[in-house]
Amino acid sequence: ILSEPQSKKHRWALAGRNVDKLMAMAGRCRTDPSVIVAATPEELTAMAACCRVVIAAAGPYCICGQAVVEACVDNATHYVDVTGEACFVHDMVEAFHERAR
Known part of the structure; x- marks a missing residue:
């Protein structure tokens, strides 16, 4: 889902407890999700x-x-x-x- 072209039609974010892991995951996506630290x-x-x-x-x-x-x-x-x-x-x-x- 995170890397599919149709995901460009939707706003989305990655959230989690570890900002470094979130940023690494965001870097692998075709779109640019927001990153939310939610610890x-x-x-x-x-x-x-x-x-x-x-x-x-x-x-x-x-x-x-x-x-x-x-x-x-x-x-x-x-x-x-x-x-x-x-x-x-x-x-x-x-x-x-x-x-x-």
Whole structure:
């Protein structure tokens, strides 16, 4: 997705905890994404507030995923992930389903 030509039609960003890794990944993209450091709850909230969708593609979700989900719920931002951690999915549905509706 990150290197496909059609991605030029959309504004997007890379976000994460490590700015050096983010910059390296951004350098491999055909388009120039924004880079957002989101290491603290406040930064996660700001990230979720400035976008429509968060695609979470790095785990472990059971350790760092809940803060991302909560930031998305608090900001009415769509959330998608690639987790295979069934316990994480269950816990997030239990914790946030009603608020996210």
